[in-house]
Amino acid sequence: MNQQRRAWAVWAVGLFAYIVAVLHRTSFGIAGLDAAERFSAGPAALSGFVVLQLLVYAALQVPAGVLLDRFGARRLVVAGALIMAAGQLLLGLATTLPLAVLARVLVGAGDALTFVSVLSVVTAWFPARRVPLMTQLTGLLGQFGQVLSAVPLAALLHGPGWSTAFVSAAALGVTAAVAVAIVMQDRPAGAPARPPAASPREVIEGLKSSWREPGTRLGLWTHMGTQFSGTVFALLWGVPYLVAGQGFTPGEAGAFLIMFVAVAVLAGPLIGEFTARHPLRRSWLVLSIIVVTAVTWTAVLAVPPPAPRWLIVALMVVLAVGGPGSMIGFDFARTFNPGHRQGTAVGIVNVGGFLASLLVAFGVGVVLGLVSPDGYTPEAFRVAWTVQYLIWGTALVGVLVARRRARRKMAVEGVVVPPLREVLARRR
Numbered sequence: 298m299n300q301q302r303r304a305w306a307v308w309a310v311g312l313f314a315y316i317v318a319v320l321h322r323t324s325f326g327i328a329g330l331d332a333a334e335r336f337s338a339g340p341a342a343l344s345g346f347v348v349l350q351l352l353v354y355a356a357l358q359v360p361a362g363v364l365l366d367r368f369g370a371r372r373l374v375v376a377g378a379l380i381m382a383a384g385q386l387l388l389g390l391a392t393t394l395p396l397a398v399l400a401r402v403l404v405g406a407g408d409a410l411t412f413v414s415v416l417s418v419v420t421a422w423f424p425a426r427r428v429p430l431m432t433q434l435t436g437l438l439g440q441f442g443q444v445l446s447a448v449p450l451a452a453l454l455h456g457p458g459w460s461t462a463f464v465s466a467a468a469l470g471v472t473a474a475v476a477v478a479i480v481m482q483d484r485p486a487g488a489p490a491r492p493p494a495a496s497p498r499e500v501i502e503g504l505k506s507s508w509r510e511p512g513t514r515l516g517l518w519t520h521m522g523t524q525f526s527g528t529v530f531a532l533l534w535g536v537p538y539l540v541a542g543q544g545f546t547p548g549e550a551g552a553f554l555i556m557f558v559a560v561a562v563l564a565g566p567l568i569g570e571f572t573a574r575h576p577l578r579r580s581w582l583v584l585s586i587i588v589v590t591a592v593t594w595t596a597v598l599a600v601p602p603p604a605p606r607w608l609i610v611a612l613m614v615v616l617a618v619g620g621p622g623s624m625i626g627f628d629f630a631r632t633f634n635p636g637h638r639q640g641t642a643v644g645i646v647n648v649g650g651f652l653a654s655l656l657v658a659f660g661v662g663v664v665l666g667l668v669s670p671d672g673y674t675p676e677a678f679r680v681a682w683t684v685q686y687l688i689w690g691t692a693l694v695g696v697l698v699a700r701r702r703a704r705r706k707m708a709v710e711g712v713v714v715p716p717l718r719e720v721l722a723r724r725r
Contacts, residue, residue: 300485300486303422303482303485304422304423304485306480307418307422307480307481307482308418308419308422308423308431308435310476310477310479310480310481311370311374311414311415311418311419311435311477311481312415312435312438312439313473313476314374314377314378314411314415314473314474314476314477315411315412315415315435315439315442316438316439316441316442316445317378317381317442317469317470317472317473318377318378318381318407318408318411318412318439318442318473319439319440319441319442319443319446320442320443320445320446320450320466320469321381321384321385321404321407321408321442321466321470322350322404322408322442322532323442323443323446323531323532324385324446324450324462324463324466325346325347325350325401325532325533326347326446326531326532326533326535326536326554327446327447327450327451327454327536327551327554328454328459328462329343329533329534329536329537330536330537330540331454331459332346332397335392335459336393336394336397337394338394339666342394342662343533343662344533344534344658344659344661344662344663345398345659345662346397346398346401346533347401347532347533347655347658348655348658348659348662349398349401349402349405350401350402350404350405350408350532351405351532351651351652351654351655351658352405352655353402353405353406353409354405354406354408354409354651355409355647355648355651355652355655357405357406357409357410358409358413358644358645358647358648358651359504359641359644359645359648360644361373361409361410361413361414361640361644362413362640362641362642362643362644362645363500363503363504363640363641363644364410365413365414365417365640365644366503366638366640366641369483370414370415370417370418370421370481370483371414371477371478371481371482371483373410373411373414374410374411374414374415374474374477374481375474375477375478376407376410377406377407377408377409377410377411377414378407378411378470378471378473378474378477379407379470379471379474380403380404380406380407380410381403381404381407381408381411381470382407382466382467382468382469382470382471382474383403383407383467384399384400384401384402384403384404384406384407384467385400385404385463385464385466385467385470386463386464386467387399387400387403388400388401388404388463389459389460389461389462389463389464389466389467390460390464407470412436412439412647413640413643413644413647415435416432416435416627416643417483417639417640417643418481418483419431419432419435420631420639421483421484421485422484422485426573428628428631429569429570429572429573429628430566430569430570430573431569432569432624432627432628432631433565433566433568433569433572433621433624434565434566434569436565436620436621436623436624437561437562437564437565437566437620437621438562440558440561440562440620441558441562443531443554443557443558444554444555444558446554447551447554447555448551448555450462450465450466451547451551453465455547503638503641504641504645506638507634507638507641507642507645508645510633510634510642511633511699511702511703511705511706512629512630512632512633512634512699512703513629513630513633513634513642513645513646514695514699514702515580515626515629515633515696515699515700515703516625516626516627516628516629516630516633516642516645516646516649517626517645517646517648517649517695517699518626518649518692518695518696518699519580519583519622519623519625519626519629519646519649519692519696520623520626520627520646520647520648520649520650521649521650521652521653521688521691521692521695522583522586522587522653522688522689522692522693522695522696523583523586523587523590523619523620523622523623523625523626523650523692524619524620524622524623524649524650524651524653524654525650525651525653525654525657525685525688526590526594526616526619526657526685527557527616527617527619527620528650528651528654529654529657529658529661530557530616531554531557532654532658533658533661534658534661534662534678534681535550535553535554536550536551536554537673537678538678538682539553539609541673541674541675541678542602542673542674542675542677542678542679543602543603543604543609543675544602544603544675553609553610553613556610556613556617557613557616557617558617559617560613560614560617560618561617561618561620561621564617564618564621565620565621565624568582568618568621568622568624568625569621569624572624572625572628576628576632579625579628579629580696580700582622582625583622583625583626583696584693584696584697586618586619586622587689587692587693587696588693589615589618590615590616590618590619590689591685591686591689593611593612593615594612594682594685596608596611597609597612598679598682598683602675602676602678602679603675623650626646626647626649626650627643627646627647629646630642630643630645630646631643633703649692653688653692656684656688657684657685657688660681660684661681661682661684662681664677664680664681664683664684665677665678665681668680668681
């Protein structure tokens with residue numbers, strides 16, 4: 298097998314592992330109402346499942362990046378797949394709330410090891426010019442795991458039942474671990490060997506250096522502002538909102554989530570190609586995605602429920618674009634950091650969106666419980682979703698400040714970014 302074919306094979310098995318990870322990550326979203334009944338959980342307790350999952354995921358991003366730089370992608374992806382499988386198995390057998398919460402913690406821990414590791418394989422096996430597009434394809438094709446949650450897993454959940462659904466998911470996770478162990482390699486044959494393991498002091502210095510890099514912080518704020526709304530929608534509150542807040546049937550809500558994935562897959566290559574062709578204009582695309590998402594949510598929440606179907610469709614499209622938009626954050630980490638620090642930098646960036654997601658997921662649950670203690674109502678959801686505005690505002694300020702500092706550093710290095718208005722004026 299020549300190196301190019303080998304690269305595609307390694308990427309394909311890494312992608313499969315990530316698809317399965319997304320299935321695990323989003324499986325609770327389609328089971329939210331069933332979990333509320335099975336574990337007698339109210340809105341705040343229900344949000345606690347996903348909040349803990351995301352808290353563990355976010356907290357482990359930087360350690361995962363450090364472990365990646367030290368041990369390589371193959372070991373981390375195998376470990377992550379097995380940890381998530383254990384979590385799904387435990388959830389399938391759990392009958393009490395504490396065991397179910399522990400199960401989601403395991404899913405979050407395993408998930409934290411997966412995506413940054415698969416991205417490192419992309420960087421190692423593909424030419425630099427193709428990395429932005431391949432990164433987008435990895436993130437977007439991985440979202441087919443959400444389709445697996447919305448269709449076959451949901452069918453198992455509402456057919457054979459809870460245990461069958463989650464034990465089946467666990468079995469798929471073990472399959473992914475075996476495939477990765479057999480096929481994946483960290484880098485091509487003949488590539489430079491991984492540098493010696495860093496000492497604890499060197500690890501800390503690497504973290505400090507990555508954080509001091511304005512491009513890393515630009516990536517973090519980018520990931521935060523673009524990713525969280527769609528993540529919260531897909532992981533927990535989307536199906537309950539569409540069913541209890543907008544009057545859709547569970548089947549219709551599942552179809553909207555499938556549309557969410559389809560739009561993301563279509564948008565991803567376009568964003569990846571734009572990023573590759575116009576690297577000095579990436580931040581403008583980020584700002585546009587954040588603003589359009591906030592404006593679309595405002596339009597939905599301003600209309601007394603149920604909102605017109607076309608407006609919900611528009612919301613799904615905008616939320617779907619946020620996923621590939623968040624990948625631009627990883628591109629900032631890649632282009633502003635040296636190779637030996639990229640795992641750490643990507644880990645820092647990945648904290649942004651998932652930290653925001655856990656705060657919003659918890660905030661929505663708390664507000665729902667305060668506004669409507671007796672259950673989910675359209676008006677309660679209408680109020681609860683407003684917690685997003687604080688995150689959008691924070692992310693916008695963060696992107697603008699970090700961009701200014703990144704451009705100052707680029708100017709010192711001889712790279713001057715002309716104002717957008719000058720570029721547009723020249724083209725006229």
